[in-house]
Amino acid sequence: MANVELKGVVRKAGKKGDSRKLRAAGSIPAVVYGHNVDSIAASVNPADLAKVLSTEFGPNIVFDLVLDDNGKEVRHAVMVKCVQRNPLSRRIIHADFYAIDPAAKVSVRVPLRLDGRAAGVALGGKLRCAARDVVVSCLPKDIPTEVVFDVTPMGIKDRVQISAVPRPNGCEFVYGDDFLVAEIYPPRS
Numbered sequence: 001m002a003n004v005e006l007k008g009v010v011r012k013a014g015k016k017g018d019s020r021k022l023r024a025a026g027s028i029p030a031v032v033y034g035h036n037v038d039s040i041a042a043s044v045n046p047a048d049l050a051k052v053l054s055t056e057f058g059p060n061i062v063f064d065l066v067l068d069d070n071g072k073e074v075r076h077a078v079m080v081k082c083v084q085r086n087p088l089s090r091r092i093i094h095a096d097f098y099a100i101d102p103a104a105k106v107s108v109r110v111p112l113r114l115d116g117r118a119a120g121v122a123l124g125g126k127l128r129c130a131a132r133d134v135v136v137s138c139l140p141k142d143i144p145t146e147v148v149f150d151v152t153p154m155g156i157k158d159r160v161q162i163s164a165v166p167r168p169n170g171c172e173f174v175y176g177d178d179f180l181v182a183e184i185y186p187p188r189s
Contacts, residue, residue, distance in 0.1 A: 004063040006052050008044035010074065019094075028092055032065060032076060034099035040074070042067050046092040053080065060108045062140045065097055077102060079140070100140055107137045107174055110144055112165075114182055116152035124187035125156040131181045134162065135174040142170035151182060159183040 008030065011022070019029045027043040042065075055061050059080050067074040078097040086093050100106060111133050121127050134147055149165045161178045 004052055004055065004061065006044060006048055006063055006065050008042045008065060008067050010067050010069040011041050011043050013041040023093060028094055030095040030097060032067070032078060032097045032099060034076075034078070034097075035101040035104070037076060037099040040067070044095065049083075049092055049095060053083070056145045057143065058145075059083070060110065060143050062100065062143065077140070079106065079108075102140055104139075105137050106140055106143070107135055108143055109133050110136050111146045112181065113146050113148050114151045115148050116150045118151040118154040118158075118184055120154050120156040120158060120184035123156055125184040126187075127151065127154075128183050128185060129181075130183065131162070131179065134165070134181075136168070136171040137174050138168075138171040142168070144168040144171060149181065154182070154184050156184050156186050 022029055022043055026045070028046045030042045030044050032040040032042055052061060052063055053059060062077060062079055065076050065078045076099040078099050080095065081098040082096040083092055084094040085091060112131055114127070114129055118125070118127050136144070136147070147165065147168060149160065154160065159180060160182045162173055162175055162181055163178045165173070165181055167173060
C-alpha cells in the first residue's frame, strides 16, 4: 500500500455554527478516534480527502493523518470510518477517521469481480452476480483492492458459494452463512 498523507489541523470541538463557519472557510470538520487514541476534533481540506479516497483502494485505504496541534505534529495511521456528503451537491461535509493498530486485523468490505466468460453463458445461459462485495478480515497492509473469481468453468445451473471463492493472501472471509456469489440460469425455452 502506498504511503499517503492527509494534513489537517486540531480544532476545538464546537457547535453546529462552528462547523458551518469551518465549511465556509474551505475546510470540513473531522473526528479521529480508535486504537489508543482519545477522540480528537480536527479539520481537513475536502479536496485533499477526495484525492485520498480516489486511489485504487477507495475507502479502504490506510493513510497517515498528520495534524497540526499549535505547532506540534500529531501523526496517526488511520482508515476512513464514515464520510458524510451533502445530499444534493455530493460534496464531503464531514469525516470520521479510525486510528488503527498495524498489527491488529481489520474487517473491510471489498468489491468482488467476476472474471472471464462462463461456459454456461456460451451455451445460452445467463450469469447472475448475487454479491457485489465481500467482507474480509486481514491486517491493514494486506487489504486487497478487489477479490477476483474466475467464472470460466461454470456451466448451466452451476452455483458458486462464498466458500468456493479463493481468498487473497493474508485474508479471511467474514460471513455467517455460506451465501451465493454467482449462478448460471438456464436458457429460456
